[in-house]
Amino acid sequence: MEFTNSFVLEAITREFPESVISTSEPYGFLTLEIKKEDIKKVIHHMKDSSLNYIFLTDLCGIHHPEMPEKELGVIYHLHNLVDNHRIRLKTFMPKENAEVDTLTDLYAGANWMEREAFDFYGIKFKGHPDLRIILNDPELGYHPLLKEYPLEDGTRTDKDDKMFGR
Template identity: 80%
Template sequence: MTNEFVLEAITREFPESVLLHSEPYGFLTLEVKKQDIKKIIHYLQDSSLEINFLTDICGIHYPEFQEKELGVIYHLHNMMTNFRIRLKVFMPRENAEVDSLTELYAGANWMERETFDFYGIKFKGHPDLRVILNDPEMGYHPMLKEYKLEDGTRTDKDDKMFGR
């Protein structure tokens, strides 16, 4: 199974859904419309592509892009052919919500809760979306890039040293 074959199968089935595609280090990566992510992943799981293992779900924050400020990244794997694919969806912060995959993958439960906990992205249809790793009383999402990385009183370090 090749990247070209899988990309062609997805774009044939969902012609309007794929916004961007690339192959960093040979890893097929697609940016898709957030309203179509569950349908696409269900297709990958149930089609002859048999991409049926959810490796990871994680969040990402790009504060400099208002329309694409928050994102969810899905890593999927076909264990038989060792084919991997990465799917990305982006959304503005005020509409940070995407469909839950818990109906398709039981393992999505904890991954989605972790993403909610650290980034504040809500997953529609999740059976128990609540904080799991941070203090529930904390009141903020620690992976958002809106907090200083270092103590403001230190003069020997600044955020530029951490890629900001």
């Protein structure tokens, strides 16, 4: 059996036909969008089945303010070390309900990655053993990677935009 993108895609869609929203292969990297309520069971299956995705390479948040129904998302990168195959899974949610199940019981490394996503985007991870701010000041009062704030300080008077070609 050769471990290809089409083999993995077929195995996942056969097991979870209603969970996969969309698929793509940017630069040959299999990417699936999974329903938020199904993401944990899909990843659990991918880890404990013959697909053997035993390593969580990365977990991060993303913010798309122009898409209210999919404003916040979590991106998971999984790696099958035996067959050297990687996959990207994405799940999205509205900002008002920014909560997804934790993966800390599946991957110990998810602990700090989920805390970072919470810290910077405000995404809550249900069942996380210690979900608290780790990098920002706890008194900050906002999540700095949300695209809700101007990139430049409009009150600055010491800067002339002509210096920056604008």
